[in-house]
Amino acid sequence: MRLYRFTARLVLPFALVRLWWRSRNDAEYAPRWTERLGYGGPIAGAPIWVHAVSVGETRAAAPLIRALLDDCPQTPVLVTTTTLTGAAQVAMLFGEGVIHRFAPFDLPGAVARFLDRTRPRVAIILETEIWPQLFATLARRRVPVFLANVRLSERSFRRYQRIPRLIAAALGVPAVIAAQSQADAMRLRALGAPAARVHVTGNMKFELSPTAGLREAAQALRLAWGERPVWVAASTHQGEEEVVLTAHRVLQETFPRLLLVLVPRHPERFEAVGKMVRSGGMVVVARSAGGPVTDDTEVLLGDTMGELMLFFAAADCAFIGGSLVATGGHNPLEALALGVPVVFGPHMFNFDEVARLTRSAGAGVQVADEDGLIAALRTYLGDPEARRAASESGEALVRTHQGALGRTRALLAPFLTSPAPSSEGP
Known part of the structure; x- marks a missing residue:
């Protein structure tokens, strides 16, 4: 983890320059780029947090987010993305029905600031977003981590095999890992995910139906x-x-x-x-x-x-x-x-x-x-x-091939009804 943090800090200056450049060229992004550093106003109510990187992940998460809004109408839903196009997709699909933030960089300070301000009751991470620092911090703060709709290609599997200890530690954090297929589940277990926590739920991207009109x-x-x-x-x-x-x-x-x-x-x-x-x-x-x-x-x-x-x-x-x-x-x-x-x-x-x-x-x-x-x-x-x-x-x-949404909701239900953690911690 120390080497990972050191490498992340080395990359940070380049990332900040890129953020500054993007903020100059996008009026909507300009006042919000500091969210990538964990800043932003506080969110009350212990939200359900759903992280979807960009457009594709947001579309895949849309049926689940709608289900969360229906199942937990009194609980705010926070959706994070890392891209502008993902943010635009969230706004188009849900408007003001959810809260949107840009996800923080996977650095101790950024992650801590983000969690201090949001204090989620559960973190639902879509697809193959494995962030060691974030997962470790969520574990210390006793915030349950739920990996949903996880896919792990053979190419990504080989890449993760180069850092086995770091990935095994990260995959030991989620309470549930909902894999798209048996092949994905096998690769996740081979990387160190506890076998009992890995479930094959199918691909939520099949949960499609044309919108009215x-x-x-x-x-x-x-x-x-x-x-x-x-x-x-x-x-x-x-x-x-x-x-x-x-x-x-x-x-x-x-x-x-x-x-x-x-x-x-x-x-x-x-x-x-x-x-x-x-x-x-x-x-x-x-x-x-x-x-x-x-x-x-x-x-x-x-x-x-x-x-x-x-x-x-x-x-x-x-x-x-x-x-x-x-x-x-x-x-x-x-x-x-x-x-x-x-x-x-x-x-x-x-x-x-x-x-x-x-x-x-x-x-x-x-x-x-x-x-x-x-x-x-x-x-x-x-x-x-x-x-x-x-x-x-x-x-x-x-x-x-539809049905992944129902299986995912069943696995997620206990985390939605349990008391929200304090989310406070180092």
Whole structure:
């Protein structure tokens, strides 16, 4: 732990410079960056604390957070994220129904200040957020730690094996570790998590249902676009847009009126991606500009927050980004829940189990490169029967694997009804 703290302190100056830079360029973040150091006003009422790093984790946590709001209406719910996009997602989903803070750095002072001000009754940490200093401090303060929806890829497992004592100590703290799959559970136990505390609950990302009015809004959008084939390139990363745009050009030879909805993963790249499309000679409309998508429009740039589900619902098929580059892919389940066939690249290690299930169900295709992407999209766009079969398979896959929320709630219930700890401590 001493070496870990020393390393964290070495990194801190660079992190502070980055925070300062981000605060200069984001008016909403500027008054709040000190929350990463544990500062912020006190929160009364011993809140239930849910930590979700960014957008994907926040979406996965949303059904659980809604359940907590229903089950414990008198207890405040605190949601932390580490990213601005995660904060925006919390605001969009819950408004003032929850309290949002940026999570503190995993340093003794920052963690202590955060806990002094929030004093949670339980800490619910989503997915693979293993923070040794935070866990040790929560244990000293007798705040129960509940790891929910935990996934641990083979890649992360090998990385954690390099620091076995530190990870084993951290994994000894949570009272419950709710793993997504048996493979995740096995890896967690191999790293030192007490076997009796590890439970397989399934993946809460399957707990999806279209919001009221979503399909109607998508139909209206599709009507406004005209009678033309549409595909979405969702959550793309640097190095993927070039491939996507080339594929679009090739596909236009077969489908001349084809529309691409291009949604970069990170908002700070919206402008650069828009320039890239225009420099390639394509007619592009930015969603944020509010202009119409005309017959001449080739690309709609999805440069708004919170509309990806709408774009999925209005599309014939979708490419899931972060998978043609070694990022690890993103979650295809939102598209599948809406009956949209998916295509993803070879790098899906962050969602390896979901990718396997998708392939096995015939709800999507994994490709190796640009040629494979073009071939898969051409099939889905040009073959209504193949598209229908994949659509039905995707919806059935999501329905079949639901239930993680109920199992998680059952494990969590004792911690919600027990007296809140004082949360005071060194």
